[in-house]
Amino acid sequence: MSQFIFQVLQMRCCTPQEWLRVWAGLYQGYDETEYMDLIEKHKSFSPEDFRRIGKWKDGVTTEGQWKPNVASVAYLIWEKAAEELPNCPEESEMVAFLEDWSNRAYTDRFKKGPKEKHFGLSRATALLHFVSGGRYPIFDSRVKTAIARLLDHPELPGTVSSYLDSYLPLFKELADRCETDDFRMLDKALFSYGALEERTFSN
Numbered sequence: 001m002s003q004f005i006f007q008v009l010q011m012r013c014c015t016p017q018e019w020l021r022v023w024a025g026l027y028q029g030y031d032e033t034e035y036m037d038l039i040e041k042h043k044s045f046s047p048e049d050f051r052r053i054g055k056w057k058d059g060v061t062t063e064g065q066w067k068p069n070v071a072s073v074a075y076l077i078w079e080k081a082a083e084e085l086p087n088c089p090e091e092s093e094m095v096a097f098l099e100d101w102s103n104r105a106y107t108d109r110f111k112k113g114p115k116e117k118h119f120g121l122s123r124a125t126a127l128l129h130f131v132s133g134g135r136y137p138i139f140d141s142r143v144k145t146a147i148a149r150l151l152d153h154p155e156l157p158g159t160v161s162s163y164l165d166s167y168l169p170l171f172k173e174l175a176d177r178c179e180t181d182d183f184r185m186l187d188k189a190l191f192s193y194g195a196l197e198e199r200t201f202s203n
Helices: 016-025 032-040 047-057 075-084 091-103 120-131 141-151 160-177 183-195 198-202
Strands: 105-110 113-118
Touching: 016 183, 032 047, 047 075, 047 120, 075 105, 091 120, 091 160, 120 160, 141 160, 141 183, 160 183
Parallel strands: none
Antiparallel strands: 105 113
């Protein structure tokens, strides 16, 4: 069994249940109303719903941001998702699904010249998260930081195999240790815990 280190503010040790309650309660991330509406529709997403997922994930708050050549917005690939309408893959197709989407490239064109970018694993797992109705967690930089802090070891690599072989079993173990089947609550706790500034965490 993995040796998780559960802490709350003032960095005192606590029970897994208290850790979950406190850190989920501190969540200040993405639009939760939009999230819940999309999750409820996951079996019948329209092209516009995939655009909504993209806007949610990339933090788009105005229509002016939803276009090509906006930093941190993978508009062109989200539009591909709206066109292709991907479904939740079978377990045997998971690697291919995540590698396909995470490796998709697009080019932003700025005054300093073109810049090729990739959709990335964080967005690919967000796409998987929504098409699965929330069954598979999102794997982003905050989550990797949170898991590293919980286990007191280096961050997991940002690879498809790391997500499938390491993070998914750890996420399930965390849910068991926290005695919860509310995976969204655990998502929010990890987001908050990983977002905490390192200097605060170290004190």
